[in-house]
Amino acid sequence: MTKQSNNPQVDILRSQLKRVRGLGSSHSGSQAWWAERLTSIALVPLTLWFIASVIGLEGATRADMVAWLHAPVPLVLILCLIVTTFWHMELGLRVVIDDYVHNNAIRIAMLLFQRGLCIIAGLFCVIAVLRLGLWEGGS
Amino acid sequence: MNHDRDGLMVARRSDGRLVRRPLSPHLQVYRWPVSMVLSISHRITGAALSVGALLMTWWLVAAAASESAFATVQEFLGSSFGVLLLMGWAAALVLHVFQGIRHLAWDAGWGFGTLAPQDPVGSGTAKRIYGVTGWGVIGITAAATLIVWIAGLAAWE
Numbered sequence: 001m002t003k004q005s006n007n008p009q010v011d012i013l014r015s016q017l018k019r020v021r022g023l024g025s026s027h028s029g030s031q032a033w034w035a036e037r038l039t040s041i042a043l044v045p046l047t048l049w050f051i052a053s054v055i056g057l058e059g060a061t062r063a064d065m066v067a068w069l070h071a072p073v074p075l076v077l078i079l080c081l082i083v084t085t086f087w088h089m090e091l092g093l094r095v096v097i098d099d100y101v102h103n104n105a106i107r108i109a110m111l112l113f114q115r116g117l118c119i120i121a122g123l124f125c126v127i128a129v130l131r132l133g134l135w136e137g138g139s
Numbered sequence: 140m141n142h143d144r145d146g147l148m149v150a151r152r153s154d155g156r157l158v159r160r161p162l163s164p165h166l167q168v169y170r171w172p173v174s175m176v177l178s179i180s181h182r183i184t185g186a187a188l189s190v191g192a193l194l195m196t197w198w199l200v201a202a203a204a205s206e207s208a209f210a211t212v213q214e215f216l217g218s219s220f221g222v223l224l225l226m227g228w229a230a231a232l233v234l235h236v237f238q239g240i241r242h243l244a245w246d247a248g249w250g251f252g253t254l255a256p257q258d259p260v261g262s263g264t265a266k267r268i269y270g271v272t273g274w275g276v277i278g279i280t281a282a283a284t285l286i287v288w289i290a291g292l293a294a295w296e
Contacts, residue, residue, distance in 0.1 A: 019147060037246060040239050047236050051229060055291045059217065062209045065202040089192055092185045121196045128196075128203035 032091055039088040046081040053078075069133035078129050086122035090115055173273035181238045184231040191228045222295075229291065230284045237276045237283070244272070 057068060069075050093114045101107040148160050169175065198216070201208040215221045244250045250272055255265035 016147075023147075037243065040243060044236055044240065047232060051232065051287055054225075055287070055294050058291065058294050059213065061213075062202055062206050065209070085192055085195075089185075089189050093189060096182055096186060121193060125196050125199050128199040131203040132199075 032094070036088060036091040036095075039084045039091070042080065042084045043088060046077065046084060049077060050081055066132050066135045069129060070135065075129065075133040079126065082122055082125040082129065086118045086125075090118040093118070172270070173277070174269050177238050177241075177273055177276060181235060181242070184235040184238075187231050188228070188235055191231070194224070194228070217295075225291070226288055229287045230280075233283045233287065234276075234280045237280050241272050241276050245269075 053068070053074065057064065060068070069078065094111060097107060097110050097114065101110055149157055150160050152158050198212050201212040216225060241250065250268050252259045253265035253267050254271065258265040
């Protein structure tokens with residue numbers, strides 16, 4: 001224990017309310033929390049389905065992938081999985097970065113990078129799956 | 140105190156003296172209850188699964204791109220390192236899902252207290268529900284992971 005921690009001093013005259021203002025969001029802060037919960041609920045069945053699908057696709061050829069995604073149900077389910085996965089991933093990584101990265105510049109840079117990564121990777125997945133699912137033959 | 144944020148850690152005791160409240164958690168001095176281990180592993184598996192999502196991206200994009208690109212991914216995933224990666228991915232995913240369900244139950248307000256209604260704070264020997272569900276998550280995860288691994292290896296030719 002340091003001397004400071006035994007004898008704390010208050011050198012600035014501000015109310016507790018003034019101190020907390022600006023440290024947290026006041027109106028829309030629950031939206032990210034809520035979205036993380038909703039995506040997690042959706043991801044429970046989608047994830048279990050995806051694990052089973054991956055096992056079924058072990059050693060699959062490209063033709064197997066096309067055949068798999070040509071059925072409407074797998075195509076729709078994997079589109080749901082992609083959107084909710086990358087949405088949930090963005091929200092989760094954001095919380096971890098907010099908690100552990102204390103340097104403001106680095107934190108903001110990492111937040112921007114992870115958000116961009118999630119959006120771009122998610123879009124890549126969506127386009128890839130649509131290309132396979134809506135395949136009309138040829139190469 | 141020279142920063143606004145510090146003001147949130149200074150409190151006044153009942154005798155009027157100002158005290159600096161300790162920050163939490165102190166990982167060095169705490170024993171490791173099951174809830175803490177699971178909470179930390181939830182974050183670690185979450186970060187690891189982000190890498191898994193990128194692996195899925197590579198898999199899907201390669202399948203959409205060309206025969207040779209997809210053959211490369213499948214060869215990598217079928218190698219011993221790839222199989223190990225997929226087994227780790229499955230274990231992390233299963234743990235994250237079941238631990239996530241436990242978190243959802245907490246968010247709904249369920250899962251605190253004890254199994255003895257007359258002793259809700261567990262001052263006696265009553266088992267705390269979060270401890271029971273914590274070990275339950277570990278047990279279900281172990282069983283489900285084993286099933287997925289066996290099914291995955293059985294389907295592997």
